Amino acid sequence: MRKSFVALLLAAVFWHPRQVPPAAADQAPPSPASVTHGGHPAHGMQHRFEHAEDWVRVFDDPARDAWQRPAEVVRLLALSPGMTVVDLGAGTGYFVHHLSPAVGAQGRVLALDVEPDMIRYLKERVAGERLGNVEARVVQPDDPGLPDGSVDRILVVDTWHHIGDRARYGKKLAAALKPDGFVMIVDFTKESKSGPPPEMRLGPEQVAADLAGGGLGAAAVEESLPEQYVVIGRKPP
Ligand SMILES: C[S@@+](CC[C@H](N)C(=O)[O-])C[C@H]1O[C@@H](n2cnc3c(N)ncnc32)[C@H](O)[C@@H]1O
Known part of the structure; x- marks a missing residue:
């Protein structure tokens, strides 16, 4: 349930056919409440990056290479x-x-x-x-x-x-x-x-x-x- 929600959210936020950083790399997997600045979380300097399998969709998005x-x-x-x-x-x-x-x-x-x-x-x-x-x-x-x-x-x-x-x-x-x-x-x-x-x-x-x-x-x-x-x-x- 959580995984499919995350996939949907990431697809909605990051699916942009453009050549500049879509949601780039400091970005947010995921809770709607935390998403600001075009997909970036409202985070403190030392916020954690848990749940690597969620982040991989952001950091290793094939569109990132562009x-x-x-x-x-x-x-x-x-x-x-x-x-x-x-x-x-x-x-x-x-x-x-x-x-x-x-x-x-x-x-x-x-x-x-x-x-x-x-x-x-x-x-x-x-x-x-x-x-x-x-x-x-x-x-x-x-x-x-x-x-x-x-x-x-x-x-x-x-x-x-x-x-x-x-x-x-x-x-x-x-x-x-x-x-x-x-x-x-x-x-x-x-x-x-x-x-x-x-x-x-x-x-x-x-x-x-x-x-x-x-x-x-x-x-x-x-x-x-x-x-x-x-x-x-x-x-x-
Ligand atoms: C925005 S991600 C960038 C990941 C990767 N460099 C990339 O470009 O795909 C920031 C990463 O830095 C890690 N990080 C944050 N503070 C750190 C520190 N003081 N020393 C080492 N890693 C840190 C986080 O856990 C996270 O994985």
Whole structure:
């Protein structure tokens, strides 16, 4: 009963043949009372993402590729075989699919999320799809749990605004990077018709300032993702 209601609601809210984020990725499975802003929940910074099987219809909607442009995101990450890439706030694993082949059998994808049900779902998905280079782990909201100097890239899509003390968190990400590594944050612009509720959104300048507070040199980079921006933060030389 609940499942069919959710399917109906998601179909009604998200079925739009358009090329920009329909309900994009911060979005709402589901209760009518919680749905605002074109399908986004009225959520607090640290609201939970339970019931992964419901979220998968949003995060892994095949229509997402048209606006998310995952191939462009992967190109901007400049991955090569053997690298270790983190997907922070991995959700249901939309990006894991794209990251896994890019780093190859000798590389590693660390899919991290605070939500145990997302990690439960991800582990099942990764096993089912035999993505042998992917490891999914639950992390604490204020700590990615990464050893110093251990990773080449950290991808954060539609997740940065959920993090509390972002400068302190940025410092932990900076410490986890190898010398040539970088953090890449992808999120919705403040003007986007989709995305988190306006009061939750962070512009690229704020995100760059957060990363700078953590000791990274950060700036927005040129890209063509509709209604989104990409900020890259690097360790100073
Ligand atoms: C809007 S979803 C985006 C999922 C995925 N990045 C995507 O683009 O499909 C945000 C995800 O970040 C996770 N999250 C929120 N706060 C987090 C934190 N402090 N550390 C790691 N994951 C977090 C949530 O549980 C959720 O799965």
